[in-house]
Amino acid sequence: MDLADNGAMVIKIESARRLDLGRRSPPFAGKSTDHDGSAFFAQSNTSKKSVTLNLSDPRGVELARQLVLWADVVVENFGPGYMERIGLGYDTLRQIKPDIILASVSVAGRSGPMAGFRGYGNSAAAHSGHAALSGWPDRPPHMPPLAYGDVVAPMFATVAVLSALEYRQRTGKGQHLDISQIEPMVHVIADLFAAPQARKTGNSDPVMSPHGVYPCAGHEKWIAIATETDAQWRSICAVLRIAPDPVFDTAQDRVTHADAVDQALGRATAVVDRDTLLAELAAAGVPAAAVQDGRDVFEDPELRAAGHFVAVDHPVLGTSMMPTPPMKFSHTPACVTAAPCLGAHNKDVFCDMLGMSARDVEELHAQGVIA
Amino acid sequence: MSQLQGIRVLELSDGLVDLGGRMLAELGATVISVSRRDTSTQARELAWGHGKHRYSWPEDVSSLLPVLAGADMFLDDRRRGPALPENLLVENDRLIHVIARPYSADGPRSGHVATDLTLMAQSGLMHITGDPDRPPLRFPGEQAYALTGIQVATAGLMALHARHRTGQGQRVDVSALQSTTLANYREAIMYEWTGRIGTRTGNRLVRGKSGVRQVWPCADGYVTWSMIDNPNMMRAVVKVLEQHNAAGELAAVDWSAILVADMPQDVIDHWQSILEAFFARHPKVQLGQWSLELGWGLSVIQNLDEVRESDHLAQRGLFVPVTSDTGTTRLPGPLFGHDAGGPPPPRTLSPKATLNSFPGWEAFE
Numbered sequence: 001m002d003l004a005d006n007g008a009m010v011i012k013i014e015s016a017r018r019l020d021l022g023r024r025s026p027p028f029a030g031k032s033t034d035h036d037g038s039a040f041f042a043q044s045n046t047s048k049k050s051v052t053l054n055l056s057d058p059r060g061v062e063l064a065r066q067l068v069l070w071a072d073v074v075v076e077n078f079g080p081g082y083m084e085r086i087g088l089g090y091d092t093l094r095q096i097k098p099d100i101i102l103a104s105v106s107v108a109g110r111s112g113p114m115a116g117f118r119g120y121g122n123s124a125a126a127h128s129g130h131a132a133l134s135g136w137p138d139r140p141p142h143m144p145p146l147a148y149g150d151v152v153a154p155m156f157a158t159v160a161v162l163s164a165l166e167y168r169q170r171t172g173k174g175q176h177l178d179i180s181q182i183e184p185m186v187h188v189i190a191d192l193f194a195a196p197q198a199r200k201t202g203n204s205d206p207v208m209s210p211h212g213v214y215p216c217a218g219h220e221k222w223i224a225i226a227t228e229t230d231a232q233w234r235s236i237c238a239v240l241r242i243a244p245d246p247v248f249d250t251a252q253d254r255v256t257h258a259d260a261v262d263q264a265l266g267r268a269t270a271v272v273d274r275d276t277l278l279a280e281l282a283a284a285g286v287p288a289a290a291v292q293d294g295r296d297v298f299e300d301p302e303l304r305a306a307g308h309f310v311a312v313d314h315p316v317l318g319t320s321m322m323p324t325p326p327m328k329f330s331h332t333p334a335c336v337t338a339a340p341c342l343g344a345h346n347k348d349v350f351c352d353m354l355g356m357s358a359r360d361v362e363e364l365h366a367q368g369v370i371a
Numbered sequence: 372m373s374q375l376q377g378i379r380v381l382e383l384s385d386g387l388v389d390l391g392g393r394m395l396a397e398l399g400a401t402v403i404s405v406s407r408r409d410t411s412t413q414a415r416e417l418a419w420g421h422g423k424h425r426y427s428w429p430e431d432v433s434s435l436l437p438v439l440a441g442a443d444m445f446l447d448d449r450r451r452g453p454a455l456p457e458n459l460l461v462e463n464d465r466l467i468h469v470i471a472r473p474y475s476a477d478g479p480r481s482g483h484v485a486t487d488l489t490l491m492a493q494s495g496l497m498h499i500t501g502d503p504d505r506p507p508l509r510f511p512g513e514q515a516y517a518l519t520g521i522q523v524a525t526a527g528l529m530a531l532h533a534r535h536r537t538g539q540g541q542r543v544d545v546s547a548l549q550s551t552t553l554a555n556y557r558e559a560i561m562y563e564w565t566g567r568i569g570t571r572t573g574n575r576l577v578r579g580k581s582g583v584r585q586v587w588p589c590a591d592g593y594v595t596w597s598m599i600d601n602p603n604m605m606r607a608v609v610k611v612l613e614q615h616n617a618a619g620e621l622a623a624v625d626w627s628a629i630l631v632a633d634m635p636q637d638v639i640d641h642w643q644s645i646l647e648a649f650f651a652r653h654p655k656v657q658l659g660q661w662s663l664e665l666g667w668g669l670s671v672i673q674n675l676d677e678v679r680e681s682d683h684l685a686q687r688g689l690f691v692p693v694t695s696d697t698g699t700t701r702l703p704g705p706l707f708g709h710d711a712g713g714p715p716p717p718r719t720l721s722p723k724a725t726l727n728s729f730p731g732w733e734a735f736e
Contacts, residue, residue, distance in 0.1 A: 002529075026561075026565075027563075027565050028564075039560050039563070039564045040557070043560050044556065109687055111686065111687060112682075112683040112684070112687045113683045114683040120599075120668050123595075123668070125595075126594075126670035126672045127670055127671070127678070127681075129675045129678045130511055131593075131595060132593075132674045134500075135501070135502075135508065136501075136505060140586055140593060141593050141595075142500075142502075142574060143586060143595055144500065145496075145569075145572070146499075146555070151554045155518070155525070156521070157707075158525050159528060159706070160706070160707050162525065162528035162531075164709065164711075166374060166528065166531055166532065167711050169532075169535055170372070171372060173711075175709055176708075176710055177708065178707060178708030179708075180687070180707070180708075183706070183707065184707075186678060186689060186703045187390075187517075187703045188521075189511055189512035190393075190418035190419070191412075191414050191419070191512055191513065192511060192675065193675060193679070193703065194417040194418040194700055194702055195414040200511075202508065203488065203509050205488070206412055207412055208410055211488060212506070213508075214506075220498075220570075222507055223492075224489050224491070224497070224507075225488075226486040226487075226488045228409060228410050229409070286484075287488075289485070289490070289492040290493065291492045291498050291507045292495050293495060293498045293499075293562075293568045293570075294495055294498075294557075294558030294562035294568050295568055297494065297558060297559040298559040298560075298563055301478075302475065302478045302493075303548065306474070306478050306546055306548075306549055308549050308552065309559075321560075324549075326519075326522050326550040327522060327525070327526040327543050327545045327546075328544045329526075329533070329542075329543050330543070331533070331537070
C-alpha cells in the first residue's frame with residue numbers, strides 16, 4: 001500500500017471465486033455479502049488496481065505471466081510451493097523477465113523446518129517471543145489485540161522491495177526476497193533479545209520511572225506518563241502537588257522503588273481531570289498523553305492536522321476517510337486514491353496494457369478465466 | 372555486492388530513527404551514528420547500534436558538517452527538537468534528509484515531547500491491549516520507535532529511488548504518531564463505520580455474538596489457538612481428539628453447518644473445556660508438531676530462549692553473534708532472505724569514538 005500511495009502502479013490479482021479475506025472483513029458499508037463494501041479492505045488497499053484471474057486455469061496463468069513481463073516486482077503470499085505448481089515460481093519468472101524481483105511473504109519463510117507452517121495473524125507473535133513478553137508479570141502470556149505480524153511483515157517487505165530495486169538499479173539483477181512474519185517480529189524486539197534476562201514488565205521501563213499508565217477522574221480515563229529526567233519528575237510533583245520525597249530523587253531511586261512511585265502517582269492522578277492534567281504536564285515539558293480509544297484516534301486534532309485521514313470517494317462506500325502514509329516528501333508527494341472494486345481494472349489492464357480485445361476479455365470472463 | 376553497498380548514511384538518533392539506521396546498515400549501507408538518547412541501556416545500544424560506526428555527541432555540532440557533506444541520507448531524529456540548527460545544514464542537493472518527529476511539523480502538538488509509551492497511548496493500541504480489570508498495556512519493547520524506524524528506512528529508500536530519476540535529493544518528514552497509529556488498523560475505522568469503541572478483552576477474541584480463548588495452558592507452557600470458522604481446521608483438531616478418546620461432543624459437530632461466531636457463549640465455553648483438558652495433557656512440542664503436520668493453526672508460545680534456540684530460525688540464520696566490550700550476544704541479524712551477495716555488516720557494537728576530525732567516508736568503506 002505504501003508503494004501504491006507513493007506512485008507505484010500496483011495491480012492486485014484477485015480471485016472472484018476465492019475472495020481476498022479482506023473483502024469479507026468488517027466493517028461493511030451495507031451488506032456483508034457485497035465484496036466491494038468492506039471498509040477494512042478499502043483502507044488496506046488504497047491506490048491499487050484490481051484484476052480478476054483464475055490461476056487454476058492455465059489461461060489465467062498465461063495472463064499473469066504477461067503481467068510479469070510488465071512488472072518490476074511481484075509480491076505473493078501463497079502457501080509454499082503453490083507458485084511453482086501453477087508455473088509462476090521464481091525460476092520461471094526469471095525466464096520471463098530476467099531482472100524481476102519476487103517478494104514472497106509467509107508466516108515462517110520459505111526455508112527451514114517450519115516452511116510449510118499454516119498460521120494466522122497472531123502466529124508470529126507466539127513464535128517470536130512477543131506473546132511471552134506481553135502482559136503483566138503475574139498473569140499468563142498475552143496476545144496482541146490485532147494481527148501485529150500482519151503489520152510488521154509487510155513493512156519489512158516494503159523495505160526489502162525498495163532495497164532490491166536499488167540493487168537492481170546498480171547491478172541489473174533481480175532477486176527472490178523471502179520475508180517471514182516471525183523474523184520481523186523478532187527484529188522489533190531486538191532490544192529484549194539483547195537484555196541479559198528479559199522478563200514481562202507491564203508498562204515499566206528499565207531506566208525510567210515513573211513510566212506507566214495512571215487513572216484519572218471518570219470511567220476509562222487513563223493518562224500515560226514517562227519521565228526521562230529528574231527535572232521532569234520534579235515538574236510532575238509540582239503539577240500534582242506531590243510532596244517531594246528524597247527517596248525518589250534520582251532515576252535510579254525511582255526505578256528501585258517503582259511500585260511506590262506508581263502508587264503515589266496513581267493516587268494523585270485519580271482525582272484530577274485528564275485533559276487539565278495533560279495541559280499542565282505539556283506546559284511543564286513532561287511526556288504525557290491520553291490513552292486514546294478508537295473514537296479519540298479518529299477525531300484526534302493532531303492526526304487531522306497532519307492529514308492522516310483523507311476523504312476519498314469510493315463507488316460503494318461513498319466519501320470515506322482513508323489513512324495516508326506517515327511520511328511527506330518535499331518533491332514527490334503521495335496521492336491516496338480509492339481502493340479498487342473487484343476486477344475494476346480488467347479492461348484497463350487486459351485491453352489497454354496487454355492489448356487484448358474487449359471481446360476476448362468478455363469471452364475469458366464468461367469462461368471463468370478472467371474471474 | 373550487498374543491497375545498499377556504497378550508500379552513506381548519517382544518523383542522529385534519539386529513539387525514532389534507530390531501527391531505520393540499523394536496517395540500512397544491515398542491508399550494506401555505511402551508517403555513521405551519533406546518539407543523543409539519555410535513556411538508553413546496554414541492551415538498546417546493542418540492539419540498534421551494531422553494524423554502525425558510532426560517535427559520541429560532539430561538543431561542537433559543526434564537526435558533523437563534513438560528515439553531512441558527503442552523505443546520501445541524513446536520518447535526523449527530532450524527538451526532542453532539532454539537534455542541528457537549520458543554518459548549519461549544508462547545501463547538498465543530492466542529500467535525502469529524513470526528519471523524524473513525534474508529531475507533524477506544524478500541527479497542534481508540534482514541539483511537544485513524546486516517548487515510546489506516550490506515542491503508543493495516543494495511537495489507540497494501548498486502549499485495547501491488556502485485561503479488562505487492569506490498566507491499558509503497551510506492547511513489549513519499544514514498538515512506537517520500531518514502527519517509526521521502519522518508516523524512516525522506507526522513506527529514505529523511496530527518496531533514493533526517486534533520486535535515480537530526478538538526480539535530486541529531497542526532504543521527507545516522518546511522523547511517529549502516524550507511523551504508530553497506522554498499526555492500529557481496526558479501531559478508528561470501526562468507530563467511523565459502526566460507532567463501536569473497542570475495549571480490552573484480555574486473551575479473548577470477540578467475534579460476532581461470542582468470544583473465544585486465544586491462550587491455553589499445556590503440559591509444559593502455553594499455546595495459542597482459537598476456535599474460528601474454519602471447518603477444515605476444526606475437523607483436523609477434533610480428529611486427533613477422537614484418536615485419544617477425548618473429543619466428547621465435539622465429534623458430533625458438523626463444522627461446515629455452523630458458525631462459531633454465532634454460537635451461544637455457554638456452548639462455546641463447554642466445547643472449550645474439552646479442548647482445555649486435552650491441551651493440558653500434552654506438551655507444547657507435541658501440540659506444535661500436530662499443528663505443523665495437520666494444519667491446526669496452533670502456535671507454541673515461545674519464550675526468548677526458545678526463540679533463540681529454534682531449529683527453524685537457526686537454519687534460516689536469523690541470530691548472529693555480536694561482539695561488544697561486554698562480550699558476545701546473539702542478536703537478530705538478516706532482515707529477510709535475499710539473493711544479493713556481499714559481506715554482512717560488521718557484527719560488532721563499536722565503541723563510541725570522538726568526532727574531532729572526520730577521516731572521510733572512504734575510511735569506513
